[in-house]
Structure formats: C-alpha cells, structure tokens
Amino acid sequence: MFEDRKDAGRQLGKELRRLSLRDPLVLGIPRGGVATGAAIAKTIDAELDVVFAHKLRCPGHPEFAIGAVGEKGIPLFDEALLHRLGINEHEFLLECQEEIDEISRRKRLFRWVRPPAEIEGRSVIIADDGIATGSTMLAALAAIRQRRPYELIVAVPVVPRNRYEAIAAKCDQLVCLQVATAFHSVSEFYRSFTAVTDEQVVKTLRAFAPVGGG
Structure with a gap:
C-alpha cells in the first residue's frame, strides 16, 4: 500500500x-x-x-478501456475485442478523435511550459x-x-x-x-x-x- x-x-x-x-x-x-x-x-x-497517450473508452461504459492512442494519433487496439463488444467503425473513430483532441489540448497547455526534451x-x-x-x-x-x-x-x-x-x-x-x-x-x-x-x-x-x- x-x-x-x-x-x-x-x-x-x-x-x-x-x-x-x-x-x-x-x-x-x-x-x-x-x-x-x-x-x-x-x-x-x-x-x-x-x-x-490516452485511453480509448468503450462507448456507454467509459470506465472500460478498449485501447489507447499516442501523441501521433495512431490507435492501439484489439480488433477482436471491438467485435465482441459490438463497437462499429463509426463509434470507434469518434472515440479516437475525441481522445486525439484531448491530447492536442494537453499539448497546447503543457508544451507552453515545457518544450519537448x-x-x-x-x-x-x-x-x-x-x-x-x-x-x-x-x-x-x-x-x-x-x-x-x-x-x-x-x-x-x-x-x-x-x-x-x-x-x-x-x-x-x-x-x-x-x-x-x-x-x-x-x-x-x-x-x-x-x-x-x-x-x-x-x-x-x-x-x-x-x-x-x-
């Protein structure tokens, strides 16, 4: 602990x-x-x-991760998991874009203080x-x-x-x-x-x- x-x-x-x-x-x-x-x-x-890097959340169940996206906007995910959960391409792309937008927001905020090392x-x-x-x-x-x-x-x-x-x-x-x-x-x-x-x-x-x- x-x-x-x-x-x-x-x-x-x-x-x-x-x-x-x-x-x-x-x-x-x-x-x-x-x-x-x-x-x-x-x-x-x-x-x-x-x-x-940001977690990709399951539509309707945000506490459940279905993958993640890095700072270059490339998603990391398990296609079989998406299929089992019934998440279609449109839903997945919407979630990706939402998290990419959040990364962009944080970049603007944090990079103003700390340029990349x-x-x-x-x-x-x-x-x-x-x-x-x-x-x-x-x-x-x-x-x-x-x-x-x-x-x-x-x-x-x-x-x-x-x-x-x-x-x-x-x-x-x-x-x-x-x-x-x-x-x-x-x-x-x-x-x-x-x-x-x-x-x-x-x-x-x-x-x-x-x-x-x-």
Whole structure:
C-alpha cells in the first residue's frame, strides 16, 4: 500500500538508483504519472517531461478501456475485442478523435511550459501511477521507441500479473514495486489517490523546467 503518488515515486526512484542510467529522462503520462514521475526525477536527479497517450473508452461504459492512442494519433487496439463488444467503425473513430483532441489540448497547455526534451541516446523512464489494462503504457512506449532512446524503462508502482509480460516485452526493463494477482483498480493500492489536475501538472513541469526553457 502506497501513501500517495509521491511516496510511490520515491520508492521507484530508489530502485532506479541501482541501475546505470545514461543521462536519465523521466516521462510522466499525464496526469497521475506526472506526479509519480516528478518524485522519481527528484530522487534520481533526472530531467522531467511528459509523454502523451490516452485511453480509448468503450462507448456507454467509459470506465472500460478498449485501447489507447499516442501523441501521433495512431490507435492501439484489439480488433477482436471491438467485435465482441459490438463497437462499429463509426463509434470507434469518434472515440479516437475525441481522445486525439484531448491530447492536442494537453499539448497546447503543457508544451507552453515545457518544450519537448531530447530523447535520442538517453535512458528514458516512462512513469505512471499504475497499470490497469496496459494499453496507455503500450501506446506511450511505441511513440517513444521511434525517437531512438538508449534504453526504454517502465517505472510503475503496480501492475496486474496478467499484464506484466505484455509490458515487459515492449521495454528494456520494467521496474515495478508490486505485481498484483488480485486487481480491481489502481486506486486500491493507495491510501490517498486524489485526482491530479491540469493546473498541478503545469506547476510540476514549471518547477522542473530546464533553464532557458518554458
């Protein structure tokens, strides 16, 4: 059980200190992942930035993920799952566009404070406050892998056992504090799991902004 995202990030940072990192960069997935990522970055004395990826929600059941979309607008999804749920192409494309629009909105807001960090040749750590289906993390990994990092590390407090291998297969190292056999939601692993706002993300990015940027 973690006290909050900051506590989880500190613990992850301690684990990451054991690794030989090359010019480390922490990328938080907004919004909760930025809070976790900030604590990691502070612990390992690394740069902090964001990576944009958003969950695709099932029409009529927004709590259920049907995939994810990354910052380039390329959706990641299971076609068989869409078929089983009876989601037609029109519904799917509408949901994709809605989440792409949300990514664009966040980009305008966050990039005003924090221009994109250099990725190539660095140890890049993608952080979130937990993994449920893994679709958002996989979309983030796919987007960042194209930018040629030296290595790509996932740092999360908790991941369900049935998603561990899928995530580990797409990164160079998965640093996880708890692999959960019984899993209902990320929030159950925290004592405090209050919503993170855009304003809090902006404040965090501003605090970590490199000199001369943002």
